[in-house]
Structures are given as structure tokens and as C-alpha cells.
Amino acid sequence: MSGDIEQQHQDLVDGVGRVCAGFGDDYWRGCDRDGAFPDAFHRAMADAGWLGITMPEAYGGAGLGVTQAALMMKRVAACGGFSAASAIHINLFGPHPIVVHGNDEQRARMLPPLVRGEHKACFAVTEPDAGLDTTRIKTAAKRTNAGYVIDGQKIWTTTAQHASHIMVLARTTPYEECAKKTQGLSLFYTAFDRDRIEAREIPKMGRSAVDSNQLFIDGLEVSDEDRIGEEGEGFRYFWTASTRSAS
């Protein structure tokens, strides 16, 4: 590693540390004790520009990569443990399919509010009967004249109590009809409509400040404009987005 890069990394860590300095052990203990989302920390990180670390500069981000994001998250975790890290990490990595596979209109509409901390995203892939075998998810997005309607269940969705938006993976072609089982899955990023999605918090041990949830999705309408990339390619988008930069 050249001296310049080492110095840039140290400057980054120091910059994150300056925000963290405002949030001591009493703050994190209080969030954990009360099960309270660390809103003030989230806001401070957004105001200092850190939520856009991996977002393109054209949309208000810093255009940096996974190495810098990892350094940032390591410093954040040293400040408030999983409560601090989980309060922001979904917004760094979860929406990355929009960066890599979204169109210009979607990037312009979806990314700046995330960078500014005005929108909070949650990330809904895991299901009660489909953990690591993602191809077995049953949540279905059926075609309508106006777009899609989504029905199904998700589990372990982090921050769903606070999210304004949801990145959701759903089957647009049934498993049995796909020659390749990783196909027929599509990715949507849309408003978290609480009339159509019930989020039930799961009691758990530790990280009480950041909620874990089971979601019941019932007739969630999503327009074509909120589908990320091509129909049926969502699985590939998900697992490739984190390793590629915006085109």
C-alpha cells in the first residue's frame, strides 16, 4: 500500500471517528436498554456525508469502494458495536443494485435521499422456508397492467420498523418453470407501504436498538419504474452488485 493510500485511509477513519466521538457508551447503552433506534447517530452520519460513501459522486456520494466502506464500518463498530453498524450498513450495501443495475432515472430518484439520510432502506430476501437457498423463495410478484402485485412473507428483515423503502426479491416466474433456478427472480425497490406490509418485530438476544422483523406482504403494488434492471435477473444483480462499481 502506498503512503498516500495509507494516509487517505487514516483520514477517513479519523473523519468517521469525529462523528463517533459525539456518541459515547451512555448513548449506546440507552439505545440498547430502551430498544430505541439510534436516530441521532444515523442523522449525524448522514449530515457528515458518510452514508453516501459507496454512492456515485453524481448522486451526492463519495464514489469510494468496498475497502473504504469496510474501514468506515470497522470504526463505526468500535463506537457502538452492532447497534451502530446495523443502523446504517443496509443503506451502504443493500441499495447497491440500484447503483450498478438501475437506470439513470432510478439512480437520480432513489440514491440522493438515501445519501442525505432522508430515506431508510431495508433489505428483504430471507424467508421462513428459504434461508441460504435463495432460489426457493416463495414471495411472488405477479404482472398487472400497471406493473406488479407482490404477496409473500420475509423474515429477519433488519430495520423494517423504521424503513421508508424496501429492496425486495420476489419470484416473477415460478421455480418449477425455470430451467436455471437462479432465474425468474426479480428485484424491486419501492416505498414501504405499511397498509400492504405488516412488520412484526422478532424478540431477540442482543442488538436491541436495531429491530429484526417478520414481514407479511399482502397485495403490495409496485410499478415497472420500481423494478431494478430486467425481470428475472434479480438474483444475479443482488450477488454481483456489491463487487462492482457503477457503469
Ligand SMILES: Cc1cc2nc3c(=O)[nH]c(=O)nc-3n(C[C@H](O)[C@H](O)[C@H](O)COP(=O)(O)OP(=O)(O)OC[C@H]3O[C@@H](n4cnc5c(N)ncnc54)[C@H](O)[C@@H]3O)c2cc1C
Ligand atoms: C440478526 C439478523 C439480521 C438479519 N437481517 C437480514 C436482513 O436484513 N435481510 C434479509 O434478507 N435477511 C436477513 N437475515 C437473514 C440471514 O441472512 C439468514 O439468517 C441467512 O441467510 C441464513 O438463513 P437461515 O437463517 O434460514 O439459515 P439456513 O439457510 O436454514 O441455514 C442454517 C444452517 O445450515 C447450513 N446449511 C444450509 N444449507 C446448507 C447446505 N446445502 N449444505 C450445508 N450446510 C447448509 C448453514 O450454513 C447454516 O449453518 C438476518 C439474520 C439475522 C439473524
